[in-house]
Amino acid sequence: MALNKKQLAEFETQLTDWKAELEMGQSANVHSMTELEQTSFPDPTDQASMETDRNFDLRIKDRERKLIKKIDQAVVRIKDGEFGECESCGGDISVKRLHARPVTTLCIECKTAQEQEERTRLD
Structure with a gap:
């Protein structure tokens, strides 16, 4: 059962909206990471906690980057008639x-x- 044009258009819209949402989050994260923030804490536990949080955020953003790539590939498949x-x-x-x-x-x-x-x- 091949997808009809309406379904393909809906998927393309869903994918492009999802990509825009992810990209907005990516740029907000980059902006927040480049803003002035305290990078050194006198307490080693606070420092370790901050570094753990930063590493966690970076892993999530890397996964989102990979998802954006998959979204782009899905949109190409829609345009090429191979989606689904x-x-x-x-x-x-x-x-x-x-x-x-x-x-x-x-x-x-x-x-x-x-x-x-x-x-x-x-x-």
Whole structure:
């Protein structure tokens, strides 16, 4: 079941809005990190806590950066007519799955198989 033009337009709008929201958060974080803030505390525990918080924020922002890249790739797939197509088996990705995770490139069956294979390799 291929997606119709209306559904594709809705997904494109959802993705571009999501990207804009993430980018706004990214720029706000960069701005807050570059503002004057106390970077040295007399108490080592306070210093460690501040560094832990900063590292946590940086990990989140790195994940958001990667998500922005996936969003861009999904928009390209929409424009190329490949959105909603599983890159593994070539079948259709369900609309329900696309609503849950619009940047996905695998149908639920292929994703489940991939995760099972990853768990097997870790064991």
